Amino acid sequence: MLINIVSGESLMRSLLRKFILIFLPIALIASIFLSVAMGSVNIGVEKVWGILLSNVGIPIPVTWTEGERAIVLVLRFPRAIAAIVVGGMLGIAGVAAQGLFKNPIAEPYIIGISSAAGFGTAMTLSLGLYFLGMFTSPIISFTTAILAIGIIYKLSQTRYRLSMSALLLSGIAISFFFSALTSFLLYTSEEQIHYIMYNLMGSFWGVTWTEVYILFSIFVFGIISLFYLGRDLNLMVFGDETAQTTGVNVERSKKWILLIMTVLTSVTVAFCGSIGFVGLIIPHLMRFIVGSNHRALIPATGIAGGILLLWADVLARTLIAPLEIPVGIFTALLGGPFFVYLVLKRKKEGEFA
Amino acid sequence: MALQSEGIQFNYGAKKILEDISVRFEKGYFYGILGPNGSGKSTFLKILSGLLRANYGRVTLDSENIRELSTQEIAKKVAVVPDSSTAIFDFSVEEIVSMGRFVYIGRLARETAEDKQIIEGILKQFNLLNLKTRNFNSLSAGERQKVIIARAIAQQSKILLLDEPTSHLDINYQVEFMEMLKKYVANGLIVVAIFHDLNLAAQYCDKILLLFNKKIHAYGAPETILTRENIKAVYNIDVAVRKNAFTNSMYITPITPRIPEAAESGYTHQIKRIHVIAGGGTAKQLLPELRGNIVSVGIVNALDDDYEFALELKYEVISEAPFSPISEKSRTELIQKLQQVDLVILTNVPFGRGNLGNLEVLENCEKQLIILENTPIETRDFTKGRVSEIYTKIKSKKNVVVVESVQEVLKFIEKQVSG
Numbered sequence: 137m138l139i140n141i142v143s144g145e146s147l148m149r150s151l152l153r154k155f156i157l158i159f160l161p162i163a164l165i166a167s168i169f170l171s172v173a174m175g176s177v178n179i180g181v182e183k184v185w186g187i188l189l190s191n192v193g194i195p196i197p198v199t200w201t202e203g204e205r206a207i208v209l210v211l212r213f214p215r216a217i218a219a220i221v222v223g224g225m226l227g228i229a230g231v232a233a234q235g236l237f238k239n240p241i242a243e244p245y246i247i248g249i250s251s252a253a254g255f256g257t258a259m260t261l262s263l264g265l266y267f268l269g270m271f272t273s274p275i276i277s278f279t280t281a282i283l284a285i286g287i288i289y290k291l292s293q294t295r296y297r298l299s300m301s302a303l304l305l306s307g308i309a310i311s312f313f314f315s316a317l318t319s320f321l322l323y324t325s326e327e328q329i330h331y332i333m334y335n336l337m338g339s340f341w342g343v344t345w346t347e348v349y350i351l352f353s354i355f356v357f358g359i360i361s362l363f364y365l366g367r368d369l370n371l372m373v374f375g376d377e378t379a380q381t382t383g384v385n386v387e388r389s390k391k392w393i394l395l396i397m398t399v400l401t402s403v404t405v406a407f408c409g410s411i412g413f414v415g416l417i418i419p420h421l422m423r424f425i426v427g428s429n430h431r432a433l434i435p436a437t438g439i440a441g442g443i444l445l446l447w448a449d450v451l452a453r454t455l456i457a458p459l460e461i462p463v464g465i466f467t468a469l470l471g472g473p474f475f476v477y478l479v480l481k482r483k484k485e486g487e488f489a
Numbered sequence: 490m491a492l493q494s495e496g497i498q499f500n501y502g503a504k505k506i507l508e509d510i511s512v513r514f515e516k517g518y519f520y521g522i523l524g525p526n527g528s529g530k531s532t533f534l535k536i537l538s539g540l541l542r543a544n545y546g547r548v549t550l551d552s553e554n555i556r557e558l559s560t561q562e563i564a565k566k567v568a569v570v571p572d573s574s575t576a577i578f579d580f581s582v583e584e585i586v587s588m589g590r591f592v593y594i595g596r597l598a599r600e601t602a603e604d605k606q607i608i609e610g611i612l613k614q615f616n617l618l619n620l621k622t623r624n625f626n627s628l629s630a631g632e633r634q635k636v637i638i639a640r641a642i643a644q645q646s647k648i649l650l651l652d653e654p655t656s657h658l659d660i661n662y663q664v665e666f667m668e669m670l671k672k673y674v675a676n677g678l679i680v681v682a683i684f685h686d687l688n689l690a691a692q693y694c695d696k697i698l699l700l701f702n703k704k705i706h707a708y709g710a711p712e713t714i715l716t717r718e719n720i721k722a723v724y725n726i727d728v729a730v731r732k733n734a735f736t737n738s739m740y741i742t743p744i745t746p747r748i749p750e751a752a753e754s755g756y757t758h759q760i761k762r763i764h765v766i767a768g769g770g771t772a773k774q775l776l777p778e779l780r781g782n783i784v785s786v787g788i789v790n791a792l793d794d795d796y797e798f799a800l801e802l803k804y805e806v807i808s809e810a811p812f813s814p815i816s817e818k819s820r821t822e823l824i825q826k827l828q829q830v831d832l833v834i835l836t837n838v839p840f841g842r843g844n845l846g847n848l849e850v851l852e853n854c855e856k857q858l859i860i861l862e863n864t865p866i867e868t869r870d871f872t873k874g875r876v877s878e879i880y881t882k883i884k885s886k887k888n889v890v891v892v893e894s895v896q897e898v899l900k901f902i903e904k905q906v907s908g
Binding site for chain 2: 150234238239240296363364365367370371373374375377378380381382383384385386423427428429
């Protein structure tokens with residue numbers, strides 16, 4: 137089915153691709169204003185517009201209350217940016233994972249980054265560590281995730297190359313190991329269990345501007361460096377040997393891509409908890425629309441991931457307001473059926489014997 | 490520009506895969522690597538392209554050790570076409586051909602006008618212009634192979650290494666493809682390709698490297714390498730090697746062994762001494778069927794088709810110089826030969842004054858004779874009746890059987906064996 141569309145309507149597809157690439161940034165900006173306006177207290181879009189513009193020094197003839205200003209600037213706006221940035225990070229980390237493992241259903245959590253970081257969070261909270269202030273938990277989770285990937289990396293390094301299948305296998309093993317440790321911590325910390333659970337499940341509640349700046353700078357580093365490796369990823373899809381004989385330093389590129397993916401994913405998990413399926417769904421949708429050329433796919437996924445997670449977060453905080461559903465639960469709810477759809481589609485295309 | 494392997498040894502674990510491989514590949518030649526499965530052909534190609542490292546020995550590219558060159562430097566000089574290519578994600582034909590420009594394009598830059606021009610030129614040359622927006626995975630195997638080769642050409646390297654480039658192609662694509670490679674070689678490229686098809690290699694390659702049992706079994710021009718002996722030694726099969734009349738290249742045909750067949754049919758095969766009087770190519774069909782017996786052929790002129798065929802099959806031949814009449818010496822030889830054999834076969838030979846001697850000897854021969862007759866003797870009598878006269882006399886003798894097909898000859902021989 138996909139093949140017919142691609143070959144038969146290639147002109148339409150290239151027009152669609154151009155349209156999407158122009159449409160995405162516009163949709164992103166519109167989404168920011170709309171989502172900031174929405175919530176348990178509704179604030180008009182023109183007020184949001186006015187508050188944001190006046191904040192950068194452009195006066196606008198619209199009035200608003202000090203409370204509305206605080207909601208927009210302190211609560212909703214940083215939260216919206218955080219959701220966008222994390223969505224983008226998870227999206228491009230997903231592209232990296234799929235390219236690296238040459239598997240369309242790989243995602244950034246596949247090698248245990250989220251369970252290792254989750255263990256870090258659970259450990260910090262259950263032991264009540266606070267020696268680095270508000271960054272104690274993010275830094276410890278990031279460190280455990282990087283340590284876990286380091287171990288997996290060492291395990292998968294053979295004489296000449298990094299074995300991707302060894303990486304997957306040891307990643308899955310590590311993932312189970314840390315999940316078990318986290319479960320143990322949860323089991324033994326009766327009183328704090330709800331608090332820890334809430335922190336493990338991804339959410340953007342209470343995000344501060346400092347965190348937004350950190351997330352944003354990691355996102356910029358990630359998207360530029362992955363784009364830098366875009367042509368390497370294109371060729372690596374055809375196999376390591378083809379990539380190497382076409383001039384890609386495959387082993388070096390693999391290590392960089394793995395590092396970028398790990399940093400992107402660990403940082404999001406450390407700050408916002410584990411938010412599943414964004415790294416799977418968005419690259420998939422974007423592949424369908426802009427094709428698999430990583431030089432188009434990476435920017436498109438970076439933006440589309442942001443839009444998706446932004447709206448998922450809006451739903452998460454408005455659906456049963458004033459209560460919040462952790463956005464991680466929400467994306468997983470969305471992702472499960474999507475995954476089933478993928479399986480059905482591939483079955484129909486005869487990819488499963 | 491030259492690519493050279495010096496004393497390459499490659500081990501996979503404790504297992505030796507290649508041993509002491511030294512070859513020099515030079516500009517303007519088309520090299521074919523042949524050898525049975527497991528002879529290390531692909532491994533050797535991977536060592537040449539720098540994908541694998543030899544345990545001993547080295548590969549040099551213009552006398553520089555390939556291990557001291559970066560991946561990019563190698564890719565500018567050597568392009569590789571793998572034996573099969575699959576992409577798990579969808580890419581268009583144009584995107585894939587553009588990937589060949591990897592080493593020339595800045596990482597954050599787009600393709601320059603020059604790159605685009607080169608890509609367009611290659612798409613045109615490969616007849617891929619109308620397919621350029623098509624999804625690679627929706628193409629046929631032949632088209633896909635073309636795209637992959639186009640990508641390798643876009644690398645603009647002087648050396649092209651190919652692993653069984655024709656194995657997925659239909660015969661028309663095979664020929665188109667080989668002609669194209671030949672053109673690249675004529676333009677100064679070095680082409681080194683692994684082949685399974687001996688005939689294709691024989692027709693197009695300038696040099697053949699025959700690998701067997703981890704080593705170079707033979708190396709040189711196709712005529713000197715693709716001999717019956719070499720092929721028997723390496724592939725363990727009997728073949729007939731002939732010149733193709735149209736292309737003037739070698740032509741190799743496998744000959745299925747007959748002896749086991751006879752054993753299967755229940756007869757204990759008894760080796761016979763058989764003499765065939767042939768000429769003008771009339772024994773072509775019969776001769777290979779007689780393998781397993783002690784066969785002699787003659788008297789034929791050298792360069793006669795039957796003469797070449799008999800030599801190819803390693804039969805004894807009584808021959809005369811080209812276009813010369815039968816001499817007294819050959820005649821005596823034939824008489825002696827006929828005394829030793831169990832059976833004589835006369836094929837549908839046209840007779841003139843030159844080879845009339847054969848019939849004259851037969852006239853006085855008392856051995857069992859089978860005449861394979863497809864056309865009446867009058868139509869192949871070029872002596873105004875003299876031949877027909879002797880032939881009719883021979884036919885009327887009581888030790889003579891006249892048959893019409895090779896099968897009947899074989900049946901008769903079989904009956905004699907069992908009876």
